[in-house]
Amino acid sequence: MKNKPLSILFSLILPALIFSAWHFATVAELVPTLLLPRLDAVGRTLFEQVSKGSIIKDVSISLSRIIKGYALAVAIGVSLGAVMGMSRIAEKFFSLTFTSIRQIPMMAWVPLLVIWFGIGEKSKVAVIFLASYFPILMNTISGIRRTDNGLLEVGRMYQLSRWEMFRTIYLPSALPSVFVGLKLALGISWMAVVGAEMIAASSGIGFRINDARALMQFPVVFCGMLAIAVVGVLMDAIITAASKLATPWERVR
Amino acid sequence: MGGELEIKGLYKSFMVNSQKLSVLEGIDLTVGDGEFVVIVGRSGCGKSTLLKIIAGLEMPESGTLRLAGKPISGPGFDRGMIFQEHRLMPWLTIERNVALGLGRVKKKDRARIARKYLSMVQLEGFENAYPSQLSGGMSQRAAIARALATEPDTLLLDEPFGALDALTKIEMQDELLRIRANQKSMMLMVTHDVDEAVFLADRIVVMSSRPGRVRAIVNIELPEVRDRGSADFAWYKKKIFDYFFEHGSEESTDFTI
Numbered sequence: 269m270k271n272k273p274l275s276i277l278f279s280l281i282l283p284a285l286i287f288s289a290w291h292f293a294t295v296a297e298l299v300p301t302l303l304l305p306r307l308d309a310v311g312r313t314l315f316e317q318v319s320k321g322s323i324i325k326d327v328s329i330s331l332s333r334i335i336k337g338y339a340l341a342v343a344i345g346v347s348l349g350a351v352m353g354m355s356r357i358a359e360k361f362f363s364l365t366f367t368s369i370r371q372i373p374m375m376a377w378v379p380l381l382v383i384w385f386g387i388g389e390k391s392k393v394a395v396i397f398l399a400s401y402f403p404i405l406m407n408t409i410s411g412i413r414r415t416d417n418g419l420l421e422v423g424r425m426y427q428l429s430r431w432e433m434f435r436t437i438y439l440p441s442a443l444p445s446v447f448v449g450l451k452l453a454l455g456i457s458w459m460a461v462v463g464a465e466m467i468a469a470s471s472g473i474g475f476r477i478n479d480a481r482a483l484m485q486f487p488v489v490f491c492g493m494l495a496i497a498v499v500g501v502l503m504d505a506i507i508t509a510a511s512k513l514a515t516p517w518e519r520v521r
Numbered sequence: 522m523g524g525e526l527e528i529k530g531l532y533k534s535f536m537v538n539s540q541k542l543s544v545l546e547g548i549d550l551t552v553g554d555g556e557f558v559v560i561v562g563r564s565g566c567g568k569s570t571l572l573k574i575i576a577g578l579e580m581p582e583s584g585t586l587r588l589a590g591k592p593i594s595g596p597g598f599d600r601g602m603i604f605q606e607h608r609l610m611p612w613l614t615i616e617r618n619v620a621l622g623l624g625r626v627k628k629k630d631r632a633r634i635a636r637k638y639l640s641m642v643q644l645e646g647f648e649n650a651y652p653s654q655l656s657g658g659m660s661q662r663a664a665i666a667r668a669l670a671t672e673p674d675t676l677l678l679d680e681p682f683g684a685l686d687a688l689t690k691i692e693m694q695d696e697l698l699r700i701r702a703n704q705k706s707m708m709l710m711v712t713h714d715v716d717e718a719v720f721l722a723d724r725i726v727v728m729s730s731r732p733g734r735v736r737a738i739v740n741i742e743l744p745e746v747r748d749r750g751s752a753d754f755a756w757y758k759k760k761i762f763d764y765f766f767e768h769g770s771e772e773s774t775d776f777t778i
Contacts (some may be wrong), residue, residue, distance in 0.1 A: 416608075418604065418606060418608045419608055419610060421578055421604075421608075422604075422608050422610075422621070423601050424575060424577070424578060424596050424625065424672070425599070425600075425622070426594045426596075426598075426621055426622035427596055427598070427623070432624070436610065436613070436621070437610065440611075440612035440613075440756070441612075443612075515612070515650075516651075517532075517563070517611050517612045517613075517651045517653065520650075520651050520653060521653055
């Protein structure tokens with residue numbers, strides 16, 4: 269598919285089919301609207317919420333939490349991952365502790381984090397951090413570790429310092445793998461924040477969905493879910509674009 | 522200019538499945554300033570290990586190595602190495618790859634030096650290309666430019682043309698001789714291509730394998746510009762081949778029942 273508009277159109281076929289199936293199933297009353305609201309009802313609610321700005325507010329609250337927790341995870345995950353990838357001693361020192369912590373599902377942290385940080389911002393940021401930290405760390409370590417030994421020998425021939433070795437050989441070599449981690453972590457942090465907001469929060473898109481469920485406002489639940497999907501796809505696209513910008517040599521062939 | 526390379530009683534072994542396997546045993550070799558010595562041997566005879574030890578990338582277990590009178594204790598800018606694979610950084614442009622070893626040079630001079638050596642290997646116009654955009658032969662030229670850029674007195678070549686097609690290989694050999702005429706640096710090359718060895722070398726060191734030992738040293742008394750089709754050239758080739766395939770040689774112990 270060389271033609272760009274055509275290829276975008278092609279990938280829109282399946283979503284269009286799903287939405288039409290949804291529409292006809294509810295219009296023909298094949299499924300009760302209590303279980304699956306009509307598409308036009310969801311559309312109306314969505315329009316209302318967008319024009320009132322309430323859904324944008326909910327999403328941006330969740331997004332700001334993601335940005336804080338994710339940025340922290342990127343900073344610590346990439347730098348510690350680099351150290352652990354380059355030094356066997358550092359790897360040995362942290363490995364057991366991290367592997368143990370990694371076994372705990374992120375949602376299991378929520379009760380504890382709420383006790384520690386309350387139901388406000390801090391506990392959400394902490395959940396996002398915990399959720400996105402490990403994919404970033406693991407992929408950074410494996411990327412650094414997979415650096416071609418032949419290239420490292422070249423670096424040694426030119427007596428590059430440890431920092432120069434990192435900057436000119438290890439890091440660029442690990443970048444594609446680091447970006448896999450960043451992408452994975454962003455998806456997971458989106459799930460984490462919504463999950464955490466559903467369990468304990470007074471704002472955010474996850475809270476809105478849970479609140480609407482309690483009030484039996486099912487179109488609002490669907491709007492929330494749609495918003496999560498759309499924002500997730502957009503963030504994924506941003507990371508993909510950033511990864512292409514950061515690794516220009518991968519595109520020329 | 523550098524001085525001679527002196528290797529005495531070099532010994533090196535590897536642990537393979539918790540068994541000690543000697544790779545190099547009692548290597549004595551002296552290479553003169555500006556001399557072109559080619560080491561030939563079967564794969565696994567330790568010739569690449571020998572080159573890595575001279576490069577300072579590996580340490581011998583015993584024996585002494587001196588370059589221009591100074592013992593070799595690690596990599597140094599007096600030596601440059603060209604590997605079988607070009608080993609260019611895929612993420613750096615050709616110019617920046619060639620400038621990789623120029624950390625000690627003033628920043629503003631780096632690009633100029635890189636360009637000078639790129640033009641020496643006929644790669645003008647490719648400064649801003651990435652390695653993946655170059656053919657195998659061009660990449661190896663860039664690797665040669667990188668090794669030359671630091672102006673080493675000794676150039677170590679580890680089967681540098683082994684991965685190239687036959688025609689490109691011949692082209693590169695001619696190129697190497699041209700560069701050598703310019704640079705006058707000592708060259709120490711490892712190969713299993715006897716034709717290549719006779720074409721390039723002042724002296725050929727024949728190595729036996731397991732453990733790697735110096736089997737014979739052959740002086741090549743052929744004119745500077747060599748004709749691969751000449752009778753003398755063929756005579757030297759046969760002489761080298763004979764070391765590997767004559768009956769009753771120690772090599773044939775590999776095939777005992």
